[in-house]
Amino acid sequence: MDTFEILKKLTETPGPSGNEGGIAHVIAELWQPYVDSVTVDRVGSLIAVRNGQGKAPRQRLLLAAHMDEIGLMVRQIVSHNGYGFLRVTNVGGVDIRQIYAQQVVVHGRQELPGVLGCLPPSMLPEEKQNKPYDYEDLVVDVGLPAEEVEKLVSVGDFVSFRQPLHQLLGKRVAGKSLDNRASVTAVTLCLHYLAQRTHTWDIIAVATAQEETRLLGAYTSAFSQRPDAAVAIDVTFGKGPGVNDANAFELGGGPTIDWGPNVHPGMYRALKEAADAIELPVHTATHSRYSGTDAFGLQIAREGIPTGLVGIPLRYMHTMVETADLTDIERTGRLLAEFITRLDDKFLESLAAGMMEEK
């Protein structure tokens, strides 16, 4: 498996929150060879099940990696000198400072290439010259006359960012939507590794929908699948100039295993033991309450689900140049596979017993 090629295909496929049909299709094709069933649920999450080799009824682990990405949506069509321009709003956590002068695709009646333009600073009123643009200043220009635009585009159409994945020198890659296609890639690698190994538990691989807006797919898939345990995989903050605190991690230094009230301590320990068993470097990330990931929804579905969280270090999150290290993505896949092969029919008992031990 060529990690770069998988990641390239995944990051370059549009899939803003609420419009995941296209990316779900690509992921379904990638996962198909390794799983026994693939379905899309009522909110758009892709749910793939790989049966374990244990005796039925088997215990089930849910892996959640969200497939949606931040994007934009048309909120108004305005005309200027006969040409049509689109005013947009954010879908998910878009940083307005990062989107000016980006290329986009407008998902209208057909796909329209466009750019995010604005008046040059010298032509703006003085009070705006040294400030970031706001949504009132920015327009998407698709280069067409207003009447053409009116025919092809309507308010509510999605707009996705367009950026090819770049391989930097070494193992670093930069592009859009590595949050969270890096994790979808890691789950893909995990399924590939599992195909060559033995595991007793069933694996429910879920590419969740609408994480960026409300963790929708995590809550709903955990409810419908009712797994015995779950692991969310998402990006975490990478160290870099000016980003050096204890909750940022070196690119290429290995994935994080997360700790705090949002994860089950036994899941943390089991993931850590799996990493140690194969001498895979990992770091502990801590969250004092909300992890900002699918783990938050998974944990409280139904009667509660023992949940773990694995992170892939990423610089420049929520920009078009999100940067990660391919090695960390591959290690995350290996870590998940190792963790899964170690799961046995005593695992849930050991989790429960671990909670009763005197610390």
Added chain:
Amino acid sequence: MNELIKKLTEAYGPAGFEDQVRDLIQPEVAPYADEIKVDALGNLIVHKKGDGSGLKVMIAAHMDEIGVMVTHITKEGYVRFTNIGGVYPRTLHGNRVRFADGTIGIISTEPLADRNKVNSLDKHFIDVGATSSEDCPVKVGDAAGFWREFAVLGSRLVAKSMDDRIGCVVAIEALKRLKETPHDVYFVFSVQEEVGTRGAQTAANALNPDVGIALDVTLTGDTPEARPMAVSLGKGTAIKVKDTGMIAHAGLVKLMRQRAEEAGIPYQMEVLEGGTTDARPMQIANAGCAAGCISIPCRYVHSQSEMVDGNDVENSVRLLVEILSKPIAL
């Protein structure tokens, strides 16, 4: 329809205190329902059975309105209060509230040096005509809604609590006109939307619908210096794509649009940048459902004079009936 709008908008029903509204809706829907119940939170759930070939559809229109609650009564008989839901201080001074028993109070505010500024909520008080705490007819914990009469201004209709009694009216009218449906339809007149879409959440948990459609008001961009928004009063019902609480199911949005076009119903596509509706909890309840919202464009939302256009209301009813009377393929 105006008579029903008048009756419902003039009713008392701050969030958590919806019983008077529920008592008015119940006789309206009873002749058309296969089954009616009130759940533990107070949602009124009206079931219209399908022919077994369709989906389970939940329609939600909230009965509650924003209001105030008494927190303290001064020796002199003035009433201090807190908000129930999104009450804006600038809408208060000189306006009137009404308590469950009909007691009317006048809202005023402490003096402010700069008359162009607005005092915060805690610097306002209600005068119910009492002379001391002893003869004050209201007590701590009593809730009040705004009080203002319904008015017809040509095709425009003005009332307090159009948000969301107009949604209730759309639901009632659609139920009345819906002769046959393939779907198991549950019209939920929900409680506590204004304090966190709480009634629709429990109703959706209980009903577990395949499709959830909220009926609620949305903002417009057609008043002087309004924040740009491509929705205007009188230009049709609004099909929501996104608000700050949820992104509607793409397939459901497409279907709504298709039904509107087939039937020649004027519609507008809505992207709302402030607020959300009962569609939000429906979307995430249980294993999730295909959620969307038919919106009624409304000016001056959360004031005592919320304005809608009667044609938009009619078109919203027509669209809902079109959707419910035909198969839904998502």
